[in-house]
Amino acid sequence: MTGVRSSEETFDYIVIGAGSAGCALAGRLSEDHKHSVLLLEAGGWPNNPWIRVPLGVGKLLQNPKYAWPFHTAPEPALNDKSIYWPRGKVVGGSSAINGMVYVRGDPIEYDEWQRLGNEGWSYRDVAAYFKRMECYPEGDPALRGHDGPMHVINRGSWDPDPLSTAFQDACAEAGVPRAEDYNNGTFEGVSYLQQTGYRGRRWSAADGYIMGARSRANLTVRTHALTAKVLFEGKRAVGVEYLKDDKRYQVRAQGEVLLCAGAIQSSQLLERSGVGDENRLAKLGVPVVAHLPGVGEGLQDHLQVRLTYECTQPLTINDIIGSKWRGMQHGLNYILRRRGLMSTTSSTVHAIAKTHPELERPDVKIQLALISGQDRYSRSKEMGIDRFSGFSLGAFMLRPLSRGSVHATSADPQCPPSMVANYLSHEEERRTYLDALKFIREIASQPALSKLLRREIRPGPEVTDEEELMDYMRKTGQTSWHPIGSCRMGNDDLSVVDSELRVHGVECLRVVDASIMPTMASSNTNAPAIMIGEKGADLVRGIKGVNNYG
Numbered sequence: 001m002t003g004v005r006s007s008e009e010t011f012d013y014i015v016i017g018a019g020s021a022g023c024a025l026a027g028r029l030s031e032d033h034k035h036s037v038l039l040l041e042a043g044g045w046p047n048n049p050w051i052r053v054p055l056g057v058g059k060l061l062q063n064p065k066y067a068w069p070f071h072t073a074p075e076p077a078l079n080d081k082s083i084y085w086p087r088g089k090v091v092g093g094s095s096a097i098n099g100m101v102y103v104r105g106d107p108i109e110y111d112e113w114q115r116l117g118n119e120g121w122s123y124r125d126v127a128a129y130f131k132r133m134e135c136y137p138e139g140d141p142a143l144r145g146h147d148g149p150m151h152v153i154n155r156g157s158w159d160p161d162p163l164s165t166a167f168q169d170a171c172a173e174a175g176v177p178r179a180e181d182y183n184n185g186t187f188e189g190v191s192y193l194q195q196t197g198y199r200g201r202r203w204s205a206a207d208g209y210i211m212g213a214r215s216r217a218n219l220t221v222r223t224h225a226l227t228a229k230v231l232f233e234g235k236r237a238v239g240v241e242y243l244k245d246d247k248r249y250q251v252r253a254q255g256e257v258l259l260c261a262g263a264i265q266s267s268q269l270l271e272r273s274g275v276g277d278e279n280r281l282a283k284l285g286v287p288v289v290a291h292l293p294g295v296g297e298g299l300q301d302h303l304q305v306r307l308t309y310e311c312t313q314p315l316t317i318n319d320i321i322g323s324k325w326r327g328m329q330h331g332l333n334y335i336l337r338r339r340g341l342m343s344t345t346s347s348t349v350h351a352i353a354k355t356h357p358e359l360e361r362p363d364v365k366i367q368l369a370l371i372s373g374q375d376r377y378s379r380s381k382e383m384g385i386d387r388f389s390g391f392s393l394g395a396f397m398l399r400p401l402s403r404g405s406v407h408a409t410s411a412d413p414q415c416p417p418s419m420v421a422n423y424l425s426h427e428e429e430r431r432t433y434l435d436a437l438k439f440i441r442e443i444a445s446q447p448a449l450s451k452l453l454r455r456e457i458r459p460g461p462e463v464t465d466e467e468e469l470m471d472y473m474r475k476t477g478q479t480s481w482h483p484i485g486s487c488r489m490g491n492d493d494l495s496v497v498d499s500e501l502r503v504h505g506v507e508c509l510r511v512v513d514a515s516i517m518p519t520m521a522s523s524n525t526n527a528p529a530i531m532i533g534e535k536g537a538d539l540v541r542g543i544k545g546v547n548n549y550g
Contacts, residue, residue: 004241004248011038011220012255013540014240016227016269018043019093020205020526021513022260024133024533027149027209029540030219037219038251039210040242042226043089046096052201053334055317055342058379060097066090067097070264070416072404077424079474084377085301085419085483087264091223092206094262095526098481099345100195100202102152104130104183105521105528106398108361113518117491118499120535120545127185128546129534130527133208136183136194143184149208150530155348156192158200159339162452163315163391164192164348167368169448171351174439182352187522188362190351196526200338205530225249228413230257230273230509232289237509243413256508256540260533263483263515267296268408268417270487270496275506276407284411290505294494295487299404300520302396302480303423305433305473307440308372308458311389315452317341317371318390321380346371346379351443352398352523355435364436365523366395366443372457376478390457393444395436396480398522401426406486423477433473434466482525487515500539501532512536 015026018041026039043066050056051066060066067086074080088094107123114122127143134145136152155164171190172178179189196203213219224244231239231250239252259266270276274289276296281288314323320330320341334342350367371379372390379385406419424430444453455461459472487496487503495518497503501510514529521528538545 004250009038010252010254011036012253013037013258014251014253015039015258015260016240017041017093017260017262017265017513018091018206018210018221019088019260019262019513020095020529021533021536023092023095023205023209024530025258025260025512025537025540026219026221027213028534028537030213030216032541033216033218035218035255039219039221040225040227040240041091041221041223043091044223046090046092046204046206051090051092051096051204053342054100054197054200054202054345057097057099057345058377061086061377064089068264070419073418073420075421075423077422077474078477081474083421083423083479085264085479086481087262091210091221092204094481095196095204095530096202096206098526099347099524100197101347101350101524102134102183102194102196102527103523104531105523106187106361107185109399109519109521113489116518118489118518120499121489123185125545126531126535129531130183132546133530133534139181140184144181150196150205151198151203151208152194153197154192154194155344158197159343160192161315161348161370162313163311163370164368166449166452167349167443168192170443170446170450171353171366173446173448174443175357176351176353179352188352188354190349190353192349193347197343200334200343205533226413227261227269228272230259230269232274232506235289235505236507253508256510258536258540259509259511260513262513263299263486264406264417264419266511266513266515267406267486270295270503270511271408272411272413275503280407284408286411290503292496292504294496296407297403297405297494298485298488299406299419299421299483300400300402300485301421301423302400302482302520303421303433303477304376304394304396304480305437305477306369306376306392306394306458307437307444307456308386308390308392309444309456310454311391312452312454314389315370316389316391317346318386318388321385322387341370344370353439355432355439362398363432364395364397364439366393366436366440368393375476386457393440395433395440397429397432397436399520401429403485421479424473430470434469437469437473480524482520484514484517484520484525487511489516489518501536510536510540
């Protein structure tokens with residue numbers, strides 16, 4: 001690595017990370033031609049054709065060219081197992097390699113954010129940004145956006161399938177209400193998933209905000225640029241230092257530096273820059289700019305546990321991977337019509353449900369995946385996909401109680417972090433997951449689904465003892481790819497940013513990504529991350545909110 005090359009380049013805004021939030025933020029800020037924007041991304045452009053094909057996600061999740069290969073420390077409640085946490089390393093970030101699921105989240109949770117002291121983050125406030133960002137023509141125009149940059153499809157309208165319809169019917173037979181639109185303010189129920197797609201192809205945040213904006217003279221996107229640290233003069237953020245082509249560069253910001261590196265990397269960036277717990281910074285050899293003990297603390301994720309079933313008919317992704325003939329049929333269907341199993345990542349339907357009817361709110365999400373294997377990454381014969389026609393029913397607790405941490409281990413940005421989720425560290429979580437597995441079995445036993453079900457494979461119908469089920473969860477539980485909370489928004493001593501996403505104790509520095517979520521928004525996190533980028537752009541521009549909802 002050569003010495004630092006100071007650049008004369010100056011931009012009004014420097015956005016670090018072209019993920020879901022960063023693309024939205026940079027795209028919106030660059031709409032004002034009077035302000036220059038630099039977007040730095042450690043990965044490259046999303047040129048791999050498998051990014052566009054939804055089923056191609058299996059070729060990306062373990063490819064270090066497109067996914068950061070993070071691993072947790074041994075998880076104490078998961079038999080000291082380390083969990084693989086891939087995050088997007090490409091323009092578009094994790095929206096380019098995720099399951100495409102589009103869920104705003106539980107309205108009550110956003111109201112809780114405001115109750116915690118985060119003014120302007122109630123559901124009514126954030127719903128206006130969800131509406132602005134989405135293009136979902138099927139939705140009620142008073143509540144859903146019809147002309148935003150993020151294309152959203154209803155899986156059931158685009159390409160319904162027999163197994164997904166049977167799962168919906170079985171959920172209804174088990175007492176789960178049907179949800180016509182789970183993103184219109186009514187969260188509970190079973191329905192086909194809404195997905196970030198357009199005409200059978202993935203639609204990432206890069207597609208929505210950056211690809212069409214690349215020609216703007218005031219937007220510079222610099223790929224394969226790994227940010228090392230934020231530069232300060234006193235308490236004021238004045239620029240960044242980044243690595244590219246084995247060289248170090250410095251570039252200055254006239255206005256603000258905006259961290260959008262995500263829940264794993266934004267906190268590390270703060271620590272490498274001198275913002276964090278002073279004792280931890282001393283161990284890294286980093287001079288203290290601001291003592292913020294909450295940096296990197298409060299990390300959360302959804303633990304997903306799956307039950308595997310053998311299907312009585314060749315209706316699953318296993319069938320097209322295991323048979324050249326069926327693979328050719330589905331490939332041709334996708335090429336000609338953009339439909340069939342290649343037009344999905346694997347998950348098609350979910351149920352936002354209560355494990356007990358007396359609960360006030362849903363507590364779990366149960367999701368059908370038209371695939372089965374040894375784990376979530378088993379998407380080929382070589383990687384352990386089951387050789388039979390198989391599907392999975394997975395569950396996670398919507399509002400996990402466990403919190404972990406993620407911290408820099410070195411001032412070197414190329415060193416991996418130290419991170420732990422502390423999955424299942426609360427008794428209430430363990431109880432909820434046990435109840436969720438029992439509820440999955442109840443759904444599977446309903447007439448609508450049982451006729452397509454030959455047998456339960458994992459863990460097997462003979463496993464009914466709660467200790468045995470817990471052991472199964474500890475052995476097989478994996479991430480849902482929903483990390484949040486490591487730069488938590490709030491006004492208490494362990495918060496990192498205020499309600500306008502400004503980092504406490506310094507100037508001209510904000511964090512604008514999923515790491516600022518004070519609690520899990522319930523369910524999937526990609527749509528909320530994009531919303532944070534949208535709202536963050538208005539906060540940077542001094543706009544307090546938009547009024548387009550209801």
